[in-house]
Amino acid sequence: xxxxxxxxxxxxxxxxxxxxxxxxxxxxxxxxxxxxxxxxxxxxxxxxxxxxxxxxxxxxxxxxxxxxxxxxxxxxxxxxxxxxxxxxxxxxxxxxxxxxxxxxxxxxxxxxxxxxxxxxxxxxxxxxxxxxxxxxxxxxxxxxxxxxxxxxxxxxxxxxxxxxxxxxxxxxxxxxxxxxxxxxxxxxxxxxxxxxxxxxxxxxxxxxxxxxxxxxxxxxxxxxxxxxxxxxxxxxxxxxxxxxxxxxxxxxxxxxxxxxxxxxxxxxxxxxxxxxxxxxxxxxxxxxxxxxxxxxxxxxxxxxxxxxxxxxxxxxxxxxxxxxxxxxxxxxxxxxxxxxxxxxxxxxxxxxxxxxxxxxxxxxxxxxxxxxxxxxxxxxxxxxxxxxxxxxxxxxxxxxxxxxxxxxxxxxxxxxxxxxxxxxxxxxxxxxxxxxxxxxxxxxxxxxxxxxxxxxxxxxxxxxxxxxxxxxxxxxxxxxxxxxxxxxxxxxxxxxxxxxxxxxxxxxxxxxxxxxxxxxxxxxxxxxxxxxxxxxxxxxxxxxxxxxxxxxxxxxxxxxxxxxxxxxxxxxxxxxxxxxxxxxxxxxxxxxxxxxxxxxxxxxxxxxxxxxxxxxxxxxxxxxxxxxxxxxxxxxxxxxxxxxxxxxxxxxxxxxxxxxxxxxxxxxxxxxxxxxxxxxxxxxxxxxxxxxxxxxxxxxxxxxxxxxxxxxxxxxxxxxxxxxxxxxxxxxxxxxxxxxxxxxxxxxxxxxxxxxxxxxxxxxxxxxxxxxxxxxxxxxx
Amino acid sequence: xxxxxxxxxxxxxxxxxxxxxxxxxxxxxxxxxxxxxxxxxxxxxxxxxxxxxxxxxxxxxxxxxxxxxxxxxxxxxxxxxxxxxxxxxxxxxxxxxxxxxxxxxxxxxxxxxxxxxxxxxxxxxxxxxxxxxxxxxxxxxxxxxxxxxxxxxxxxxxxxxx
Numbered sequence: 001x002x003x004x005x006x007x008x009x010x011x012x013x014x015x016x017x018x019x020x021x022x023x024x025x026x027x028x029x030x031x032x033x034x035x036x037x038x039x040x041x042x043x044x045x046x047x048x049x050x051x052x053x054x055x056x057x058x059x060x061x062x063x064x065x066x067x068x069x070x071x072x073x074x075x076x077x078x079x080x081x082x083x084x085x086x087x088x089x090x091x092x093x094x095x096x097x098x099x100x101x102x103x104x105x106x107x108x109x110x111x112x113x114x115x116x117x118x119x120x121x122x123x124x125x126x127x128x129x130x131x132x133x134x135x136x137x138x139x140x141x142x143x144x145x146x147x148x149x150x151x152x153x154x155x156x157x158x159x160x161x162x163x164x165x166x167x168x169x170x171x172x173x174x175x176x177x178x179x180x181x182x183x184x185x186x187x188x189x190x191x192x193x194x195x196x197x198x199x200x201x202x203x204x205x206x207x208x209x210x211x212x213x214x215x216x217x218x219x220x221x222x223x224x225x226x227x228x229x230x231x232x233x234x235x236x237x238x239x240x241x242x243x244x245x246x247x248x249x250x251x252x253x254x255x256x257x258x259x260x261x262x263x264x265x266x267x268x269x270x271x272x273x274x275x276x277x278x279x280x281x282x283x284x285x286x287x288x289x290x291x292x293x294x295x296x297x298x299x300x301x302x303x304x305x306x307x308x309x310x311x312x313x314x315x316x317x318x319x320x321x322x323x324x325x326x327x328x329x330x331x332x333x334x335x336x337x338x339x340x341x342x343x344x345x346x347x348x349x350x351x352x353x354x355x356x357x358x359x360x361x362x363x364x365x366x367x368x369x370x371x372x373x374x375x376x377x378x379x380x381x382x383x384x385x386x387x388x389x390x391x392x393x394x395x396x397x398x399x400x401x402x403x404x405x406x407x408x409x410x411x412x413x414x415x416x417x418x419x420x421x422x423x424x425x426x427x428x429x430x431x432x433x434x435x436x437x438x439x440x441x442x443x444x445x446x447x448x449x450x451x452x453x454x455x456x457x458x459x460x461x462x463x464x465x466x467x468x469x470x471x472x473x474x475x476x477x478x479x480x481x482x483x484x485x486x487x488x489x490x491x492x493x494x495x496x497x498x499x500x501x502x503x504x505x506x507x508x509x510x511x512x513x514x515x516x517x518x519x520x521x522x523x524x525x526x527x528x529x530x531x532x533x534x535x536x537x538x539x540x541x542x543x544x545x546x547x548x549x550x551x552x553x554x555x556x557x558x559x560x561x562x563x564x565x566x567x568x569x570x571x572x573x574x575x576x577x578x579x580x581x582x583x584x585x586x587x588x589x590x591x592x593x594x595x596x597x598x599x600x601x602x603x604x605x606x607x608x609x610x611x612x613x614x615x616x617x618x619x620x621x622x623x624x625x626x627x628x629x630x631x632x633x634x635x636x637x638x639x640x641x642x643x644x645x646x647x648x649x650x651x652x653x654x655x656x657x658x659x660x661x662x663x664x665x666x667x668x669x670x671x672x673x674x675x676x677x678x679x680x681x682x683x684x685x686x687x688x689x690x691x692x693x694x695x696x697x698x699x700x701x702x703x704x705x706x707x708x709x710x711x712x713x714x715x716x717x718x719x720x721x722x723x724x725x726x727x728x729x730x731x732x733x734x735x736x737x738x739x740x741x742x743x744x745x746x747x748x749x750x751x752x753x754x755x756x757x758x759x760x761x762x763x764x765x766x767x768x769x770x771x772x773x774x775x776x777x778x779x780x781x
Numbered sequence: 782x783x784x785x786x787x788x789x790x791x792x793x794x795x796x797x798x799x800x801x802x803x804x805x806x807x808x809x810x811x812x813x814x815x816x817x818x819x820x821x822x823x824x825x826x827x828x829x830x831x832x833x834x835x836x837x838x839x840x841x842x843x844x845x846x847x848x849x850x851x852x853x854x855x856x857x858x859x860x861x862x863x864x865x866x867x868x869x870x871x872x873x874x875x876x877x878x879x880x881x882x883x884x885x886x887x888x889x890x891x892x893x894x895x896x897x898x899x900x901x902x903x904x905x906x907x908x909x910x911x912x913x914x915x916x917x918x919x920x921x922x923x924x925x926x927x928x929x930x931x932x933x934x935x936x937x938x939x940x941x942x943x
Contacts, residue, residue, distance in 0.1 A: 007876055022884060025816040027816075120800065199821070660920050688824050695922075
């Protein structure tokens, strides 16, 4: 579909008129309301919890604590694990309770749940719950937490080290470093942010005693994925849990997993025999949503005397927070290193990543999930190499790009890139950005008293591969529509439109008779959720196969109807016909006529399925920024993104994903920052008053261009687009800002580029300290 | 303490006993069951709860229902025509892909209609500045800005309901 043909999505009418159904829009009779008592300190032993005054408060129905959950047999919130080499360290996965027992490990951790007739009563009564604590020293910085004598969070995580992960070939890498003509090193801090979907975390738990079935109404990226994790906590079979959702107000990776509160409301509903609703707030999002990033990064690049890359090695310390989030292992390790040497031809590499426990919120997958960590480190390292070796920033990249004749290209860690045109993408971007005209623009900015900087990044990322087959069901309904059922769940991507487009395209039927249904009670369909930019690659491909299966099945009925051999039947634009004749019948007429016996599934119903492999979206991004040295204010004046995301299904939706991802990256670079107080462990940036979200004025002049190289790894040729913008934006903007500051003496600057930090860096450079805003340094170890 | 509030919402007179501390947004969502108006924060920053009070955009989380006594309130449900025809601003958001998850959209549309009342032919810079009070996490705002610019050319863009 071309951009011109776009007139809106199938989901838009309800969303622009306020008729969407988000989690708190579900309304159940006889609902009770939950409110959580949260730890007001970051690290403490719980001495006692006295809920008697709360229970005596009019309108209070019950107060649940960790002891009630233990009595009910609650298990730990689960962590997604991955296959390991036999000699690798096993990750330590401490118990993560839904209500704290024994100890609290982060400010905001839920300690008790007050359930009352109204939300306001529950809120009031929660203040009457008296928790006596024995306070402990918190630790919020990951390097502090690794020091001998640091406060210890978990008895079963000695030294606060969840995992010491290694990727690649250490010995081979070190051997090439020993022979290198030049070694370039770079440190950076990829600071912590909060994901902030606009719909705060919330839920209604409904237990149906007659069916012994749990129904969780919650924001979700994948109902069955979430149900399976909830079932683990409740210690019941997965089939006993239904996650029900219609519209989900954003996700970005953070809404893939269940949260403690969800499981507590389900137990509360079972105990009370009523639906129990929890209306979470933005403050609770800040404190206890899965947070993101917080990686201290060190990279080294070995080059020969001609500027050719020989090897790379990395040492990274990741602050994983007080507990492991469900994606806290995968997103913090394998997702970081999956494209470890980027778009460059580098024979060997090694990475070590330590995952550390601190008294901060748990860290999970968030737009890019690990890949922006590596893209930022890698591109800042390459930029540093260009500067240190006095090479042109384009030429150092061009010289080292993987060439088109090198595919399939296997990285030392096993990742295999199937296709790409990295130099073609780079050239498109240079042209679109008028790369060679920059000096003139910089001089023009200087005349207005502004520092202008620019940077180029050539990034690549991997989309989430299919660990399990992703099923796509196509069901012919009595009302003349076709239902699509799958386990992914749109939280903004527009699946109702894009999957309908894939199916309608094959079947030759109008898009508006194709209805996507994903989060319904009772739905059992195999596959993963939405995440890792995978939905079009995987579910889109499965729908394509399912639709082709429908056409195949229909041919038999058409042959019967038209009294011809199936071999003589052709299908085109929704109609079967006998080759060379005008005898024809449409697929939908056929579906109406041959609907099978009553009570039986429609004979044309089909399922497409596949375990779709990892794909590799990539691109070249060029940003120009202007900095006011007097105020420290940074403005993005242009941003060109040329991306190869394979075949594009719906251009408008792809462009929207890119724009959103880029702006989310820009938000992190220009201001978003979750800052914890080092002494008390309190989150200092705990509201939108203190945490600068990107607003409409932040990124203008954004241009998104396609350079598609279709992959053969799936029948759509699609590579996935959800996270690419963010993966490209972090290094591009970070390097552009440092480029602007270099003429005034700043050689190193850790993000975010808030006016205050930029101004500080400029003042410090004037006073002789060019690296004042560098947060950490590490040695490769 | 319960108190009686009376106002006009989307052209209909409504009157209820509510707790004094009831926020206007809670009255709209929980008492009137008009769930198109959303709550995205607790500091009057995100604008998801934006409605019109006496023709002006306000954040309905930032006043108590009592303060709207006798007022004329329009929510997102009252913007389209009675026959379901979308308001030009709603139509523009749809056509320009100015929404993804849709959670901020009702507030955005309400703010945007007020915006074009105040700036009848807004520049891109004016739109971006005037949208300061509404947060969107999905779109990066680019298509929202385009939608508002396009809708501002429609002569009926400041008319709601009907």
